[in-house]
Each structure stands twice: as C-alpha cells, then as structure tokens.
Amino acid sequence: MADEGNQSAQEASAGRIRLTERQQSVLSAVVEDYVLTAVPVGSKSLVDRHRLDVSSATVRSAMAELEALGLLTHPHTSAGRVPSDLGYRLYVESLMREAALDRVDQLMIRHQFAQVQLTSNEWLRLAASILAASTSSASVVTPARSRRAKFSHVQLVELADRNRLCVLVLGDGNVNQRRLDRTTIDRLAAENALAQEDLDVVAATLNAELPGLVAPQVRRKIARLGPVAGHVAEVVAQMLEEADGVGIEEVFTDGISNVLQQPEFAQSAKLRSVLEVLRRSDFLEQLLPVLSRGQGVHVIIGHENSIDAMHEVSLVFAPYGEPDTALGVLGVLGPTRMSYPRAIPTVRYLATLMNELITETHYGETHD
Amino acid sequence: MADEGNQSAQEASAGRIRLTERQQSVLSAVVEDYVLTAVPVGSKSLVDRHRLDVSSATVRSAMAELEALGLLTHPHTSAGRVPSDLGYRLYVESLMREAALDRVDQLMIRHQFAQVQLTSNEWLRLAASILAASTSSASVVTPARSRRAKFSHVQLVELADRNRLCVLVLGDGNVNQRRLDRTTIDRLAAENALAQEDLDVVAATLNAELPGLVAPQVRRKIARLGPVAGHVAEVVAQMLEEADGVGIEEVFTDGISNVLQQPEFAQSAKLRSVLEVLRRSDFLEQLLPVLSRGQGVHVIIGHENSIDAMHEVSLVFAPYGEPDTALGVLGVLGPTRMSYPRAIPTVRYLATLMNELITETHYGETHD
DNA sequence: ATTAGCACTCTCGGCCATAGAGTGCTAACA
C-alpha cells in the first residue's frame, strides 16, 4: 500500500509472492525486530517478543520457507535470520501497516515552518533538518526548479567601483544573481550607462520585452534590443541556460551523522562511497526517472538501486512541487534496515507540506 | 614562520622551547613519517628512511628527550613515537619549511575559477571543493558577509496569484529574497497596489530613501514612508536583521569522505561528533575571535581547540574579504596528523584568491 | 499441522604462546 509505482523496472517486484497468514506475521516480526535491534533474529527470541502462540519450531519452519522464497537470509548456519532486500520490499508493499503521520508530529513540523519568515533556501534547509531528525536518517532536499527556466524579472544594481550586479528572478520564483563581467561592464561604460538610473532603464527594457521567455527565445531577441540592453540580455540568456542545467548542485543534506551512528556503518568505509555519491550529481540523475513517474512516495531498497555504492542503503523520497512549473525532490537515506513505517509517512507529509508552501495553498491559518 | 597569531590564548605556545639541531631534525622526521604512514614511528625505521648518519640508539635518546619536553608521545611501552599536539605546534611554527603553493597548482586552481561565470554561491562551493581535493581533508567555506547588513536596493516582483517576491540587495553585494507574507499582501491589496507597476513605485520609494541604512535606521523611517511602503520597509528591516544574525547557517562543506578515509576515523564514532559540530553554529563562533586577529593563516591543533569534539582534529583556516565590508572564513579540517606543509599554503592561496574575486582586483587577465 | 527433542554447526570470547617491534639501559668507544 505504500507505493504507487511498485511495478517499476528498478524497484523489484514482490507482487507475485503469496504468503500464508503465518509467513506474513513471521516476516513482519523479523523485519520489525531486526530494524530495532540490528541483530539477526532467531526463532526463540521471536516468539518471546511477539506473543505468537506457537512454538519456536513452528517459527523455524516458517522461516525456512521464507528463506526459500528469498525473503530472508542467513548470515551463517547458526545465526538468526535477516530480511533480504526482497523481504523488505514485500514488507513495505503489503505487510507494513502504514498510518498517516502522527497528529502531534504534524503539528510540530508545521509549527517549525510557521515559526519564522523564512526565505526559500531556508525552507529547504529546515525541511532537510526535520526529515533527518524525525527519521534518524540522512536527508536530502533539492530546490523546486522548473525544467525550463523562464524569465520573469531582472534588476541591475550598482555596487562599489565598477561592480554591477544582475539579479534575475525566474518564472518559478527562484532568484539568481551574478556579477556582470568585465566586457559587459566595458560595454555599458562605453555607452555611459553605468549609473543606477541608466541601469534601471536597461532593466526596464528587458522587463518589458522578456517576461515568460526561455533561454533560446531570449537569445533570438538580443539583436533587436540595441547594443546595451542586448549585451545584458546575453548575460540573462546565459543565466537562464545555467538554471536549466541544474537543480543538481544545490542539494541540502542533513543527518549524515545519524547514519554514521548505525552499527552497519561502524567501520566507516562503507559510508564513504555513499557520501561520495550523495555529493555528486549521479545520484540525482538516478532519481529523475522516478520524478516522471509522478506523485507519491517511492522506496528504493538496497540492490534495487542501480548505483553500486548504494547497495547497502535504502532511499525513501518523493517529488514535490508542480510538474510543469517547479519540481523538486525530498527524501531520506538510511541503512536498508531503516524504519520504513516511520520514514514513509514522514516523507509523504513533508512533500505535501512543501507543496503547500510552494503554492501558498494555505489560504487560512489552518493549522493541521 | 607559518603563523602570525601564535601567541594567542588558545593556540598553545611552543615558543619557549629550544631544541638542539639533532632534536629538531628528529622531531621533523617523526612528524613527517607519521603524517605519511599513520603508524607510530620507531628509531630504526627512522634512520632507514631519512638518511640520518647516526645510529638508532642516538635517535632513541633524542626521542626520549623530546618526549620529556612533551613533544612526542608513547602509545605504549614498546611502540614507536607519535607527535603530541605540542609537537605538531612546534613543527608548524618553526620546523616546517613552508613554501608558497606550487606554481602549477596555483594555475590549476585559478583556471577553475576562470573557467565559468559563476555566481557567488558557486564560488564558495568551488572553493570548498578545491580545498578539499587538494588537501585531502574536509573543507569549510563561509560566505563573506558584512557584520551589519546595509540596504542597497530592493525589488518587488509579481509572481503567480497573490504571490509577491521581495528581493533585497545588501551593501556587501549579497542578495536575499523572501516571499511577502499574507498580511503584507493584504495591506498592498487594500491599497490596490498588487500590480507590477504599483510594486515598482513602492520599490522606487524605498530605493530612494533607504540606501546605506542598517536595520534600526530603516525601522526608524518606517512611519514616514506611508502605509504601503512602510509595510514593505518593515519586511526589509526584518530581512536586514536576519542577515545580521547569520553568516552561520550558510556554510559550504566538502571532502568529509576524505576524512572518513583516514585510519584514525575508521571506527566512525569519533568523526560523528565532529560532523555534528561542523553542522552547528558553535564551531564558527569558535572561529570568530580569530577573525578579529586579522589576516593570515591560523592553525588550531587538537586540544588547542576549545570544543571537546574537536580534540582529535586540526583546523587550518584564514579569513578573507575586508573587515569593514564583507568578511568570511575558509579552511580545512583534518586529523591532527594532517599535512600542514600542504594545507597551510593552500589555504593561504585560496584566501588571497577569494580576496581578489571579492574585490574584483584582477583588472587585467593576469593569469598567475 | 504442530511440537518436543536432539544432534549439529557456527560464532564469539577468553586464554595462551609466540614473534616482532621497539624501548631503555649500560658499558665500551672515539
């Protein structure tokens, strides 16, 4: 029930597997115990913890069946059972009872956003921080960006000396800035257009001509804008092109130390490669196909991930924003042995919350 | 010779210690070997590596003397010697032969900055990335910020629906943005001033009245600006106040996995607390006193750091920018066993480079 | 279908012995 895209190429399907009542409850119990303790769980301790009214022998045979189905594994002959990636998958898809996020948690989260008037970057930072804290995992949040940046507004600002700043507001509400380069400055100087008043005139021209346009359209207009405005429009076009290419380098991360804490990453070498990937763009490209699969929370467990370095971790994340205007991703990264029943509702809630913030949907002060 | 602020309260002084020629070369050799191998270095292997034309017994006695002075330590009776924090300090201050950064490295770094037209945030990101890569440590870069944010320019932008964006350019060239809150929007709506033309008028008013002012001065002017402009000025004042309080939450970090790689952090628990500190503001407060001590590279080794979690790491960093207008910090964080002869020139070079970028000093295309 | 019983397997911790690295000391030496 957790996932709407469960038949995808990369999220292995556990759809075909039919389990008996008993197998289901044993698998659930194993997953839950293992998530909690990080220790392979044996038949004896299982019946102790979960008041199953059967003997350990019965559980043992159920475990053997589950292992034959590829849902559990055996670290070694005389150890307890550990869920396999497929086991987690089945658990997430059909065993886990998923509830909406706790009312109290919802309020607490919402409260933090209401607390301060934040700029959009700080929303992202806050979202990352909340995700990390309330799932005890690492979190990742990307800004919501339009796939094709549109011009909305430009402003040119006089700074000290010969420095002039170009502030560009995009159609999705994001703001980019860049200092004008020397050759552009020279051009402006040649036309005697370095003073703030002159800059305002240039900006006004662009603001009249360019709104709604994407980079190539701006480029096509450059010739018609005259030498000065045209030169600035060139800069604007460059900025739009850059904005198109990205959404990647601006990733907000938090809670890495939460993951370091987990016993499976005690010998830090494993996490190292994961961090490496997190920092680089590869990993977001990995998420892109999922974005196209639309709304909802997506779960990628261990080896389901196409990136080798990510074979020991799971991702729970969701897109937010609106596909046509501005789209971002947020989610958490933890060991495969993470608490999916906790992570999934949290990610879902944060995604809807960010949706609201982005579209400013909360007309009234509805605090729930 | 490395440090201009070596007599500070927190950087323990090794100034009083006089060493014989032999002691000096032994200490240097121990530090250099240990930095390289991470293994306690014994008298025998020392004479082998560094063609010292003395016997191991001689080295042994020198080592014993250095240990008595508190410059070397003994993990246990029959292990080799390891430099103490004080040992590193002495090495850094007077033994290490410090050269400027390699010409080739300088060019490579400069080339990367010249490569693309970057926005200022991407400069910071790039600086962090370069620092991390070329010192194999974690790096930290904060944006250059004025301690008192000054108003320079504001722009109000119409977005979709009832969303209006306030873009504020500060005196130091930084740009902040914020979506106008509901009550401000209502106020504008009441005065029928939601259209872009009306917004431009409001912005023009503010741009005429506020340039150069800091937050409290803006507050004092609010009453005189009329209902609409006054309300926006209120928002501007808030934004200025926030900008005053910070410089902290915006920290660019890179290369954490470099540090994870080091054997001393193999069992990740140690690094965890360091990361925790890095993420939080405490650590920058720690650096603030150093900023006031002025230009130059500063080194804080292990226990010299007042933060407990940092007792196993060293910091090498430098301020950049101009004290009065915009000031930032950049540097690296690594195990105390880091290569100071590599880190110090690199940090120094990056600081001067960022200085140039910030003041746009490179008038010509001087590529060296 | 479930369970009790049992033999079997494997890990983990402790223990011991050994090898090796390195020290500190002392006595000889230049």
Next chain:
DNA sequence: TGTTAGCACTCTATGGCCGAGAGTGCTAAT
C-alpha cells in the same frame, strides 16, 4: 662527552585452541 653496540625487557599483534551459547534442521511423536 657524545655516540654506539649490545642486551634484557615490555608490550602488541597474531594465530591457534577450547568451551559456551545461540540457532538451526531434522525426525519422531502428538
């Protein structure tokens, strides 16, 4: 007097060994 060779000593690291404990899988009984 500073340097060196030699030597006894100490401590770690490694590997082998053993026993305890946990857990399984199988079988026979219910």
